[in-house]
Amino acid sequence: MLSASDNQLLTQTARGTLMGDYLRRFWTPFLLSSELPSPDCPPVRVRLMSEDLVAFRNTDGHVGLVQAACPHRRASLFWGRNEENGLRCVYHGWKFDITGQCVDMPSEPEASNFKSKIQITAYPTIDKGGVIWAYLGAPEFTPELPQHDWLDLPEAHRYATKRIENTNWAQALEGGIDSAHSNFLHASVASYRRDPAWVERAKNAPDLRTRYHALDRSPTFIPTSTDYGLRIGARRDAGDDGHYWRFTHWLTPYYNLFAAAGDAPGVNGRGFAWVPIDDNHSWTITFAWNTHHPLTQEDITAADDFAGPTIGESFFPARNSTNDYMIDRDDQAQTTFTGIAGIQAQDMAVQESMGAIVDRTLEHLGTSDTAIIMMRRQLLAQARAAAEGTEPYAATHGDVYRTRTSEIIVPKDTVLDEATQSALCALDS
Numbered sequence: 001m002l003s004a005s006d007n008q009l010l011t012q013t014a015r016g017t018l019m020g021d022y023l024r025r026f027w028t029p030f031l032l033s034s035e036l037p038s039p040d041c042p043p044v045r046v047r048l049m050s051e052d053l054v055a056f057r058n059t060d061g062h063v064g065l066v067q068a069a070c071p072h073r074r075a076s077l078f079w080g081r082n083e084e085n086g087l088r089c090v091y092h093g094w095k096f097d098i099t100g101q102c103v104d105m106p107s108e109p110e111a112s113n114f115k116s117k118i119q120i121t122a123y124p125t126i127d128k129g130g131v132i133w134a135y136l137g138a139p140e141f142t143p144e145l146p147q148h149d150w151l152d153l154p155e156a157h158r159y160a161t162k163r164i165e166n167t168n169w170a171q172a173l174e175g176g177i178d179s180a181h182s183n184f185l186h187a188s189v190a191s192y193r194r195d196p197a198w199v200e201r202a203k204n205a206p207d208l209r210t211r212y213h214a215l216d217r218s219p220t221f222i223p224t225s226t227d228y229g230l231r232i233g234a235r236r237d238a239g240d241d242g243h244y245w246r247f248t249h250w251l252t253p254y255y256n257l258f259a260a261a262g263d264a265p266g267v268n269g270r271g272f273a274w275v276p277i278d279d280n281h282s283w284t285i286t287f288a289w290n291t292h293h294p295l296t297q298e299d300i301t302a303a304d305d306f307a308g309p310t311i312g313e314s315f316f317p318a319r320n321s322t323n324d325y326m327i328d329r330d331d332q333a334q335t336t337f338t339g340i341a342g343i344q345a346q347d348m349a350v351q352e353s354m355g356a357i358v359d360r361t362l363e364h365l366g367t368s369d370t371a372i373i374m375m376r377r378q379l380l381a382q383a384r385a386a387a388e389g390t391e392p393y394a395a396t397h398g399d400v401y402r403t404r405t406s407e408i409i410v411p412k413d414t415v416l417d418e419a420t421q422s423a424l425c426a427l428d429s
């Protein structure tokens, strides 16, 4: 559990709040590059940490991110004309470049220099890895981009998609860190009941994760604090084979990394960013990549299936709270643990049911929640330290993000020390 005041500090992200100011020390992924596909394409509405903004790709191909409200009489620049390296308000024609400078004011006399005095909020952006990133902090603290594994891969090796989740960012992130739930929420009835045919199939599965992950559903979680956040070791009993260790990661402030089943961990990656839209909504940005070969259509379909179908071309999940995530009680009785189709829909059903901001004073946390407890403590400590003038180390050391998921089987009497764990997960090893 968390005190009511810490719960507030953890979850509030508007400018001027403890966590909001901490999160603004990092580059924030907020848009898929494909949402602004070409120069002078239509602008996109953006809400980020409760700030209403508009993103546009100018004639030169650079992305601007500016306040939504026109400074003249507050009409939305979302309606704007994106032309000749600027966004022009459709109300009276004022025009702004990507730095936020007013560059044209046709409603004023030609001799007027009023436009030179008008500057709107504008944030720097980077378009990289199929994602557009913004920096909402003070210029003197400009951070480095995190050196995620997938960031420098050729386009064909990576894929990103996103969905809106109707919960606070920390709640969504906690769902990502909480790997104990996969044996339940995402399980089949056969695996949950230890159906003998299923046990036999799992024992002979080609990948270690399927083989051992399902067979021991109360693993020992051993999280370790690192420069980037937490390395979370899950140790499972692998019977005569020894212990099966699998490592996932929380990377500050809102990323987590694990591996898709099948290929070797670290090759076939899955990552998430849980980015605050406002305190009651977040983006779940899903990254899928393969370091060794281009993604196949099958890989992309798997990532889309994981994220779930959307309503039309939007990022709103088709399975959502208004239709009870299309739960099928017959399917729940016979086939899947939840009766809800799709991993992300299953996650959202439980996370959104807790309320947009869960009351953490009412929780009863167990041993499987150790990583979540450590993550909360670490985030609050770092945010408090940042407020007192200590630079968040990871924000300016993008290289600390060079980590990957990993797995190993070791004899039961083997102690996996920190250095070994760290080496197993080092991207450059």
Ligand code: FES
Binding pocket: 070, 071, 072, 073, 074, 075, 089, 090, 091, 092, 093, 094
């Ligand atoms: S409100 Fe935008 S130009 Fe007048």
Ligand SMILES: [Fe+2]
Binding pocket: 175, 181, 182, 185, 186, 343, 347
């Ligand atoms: Fe999940």
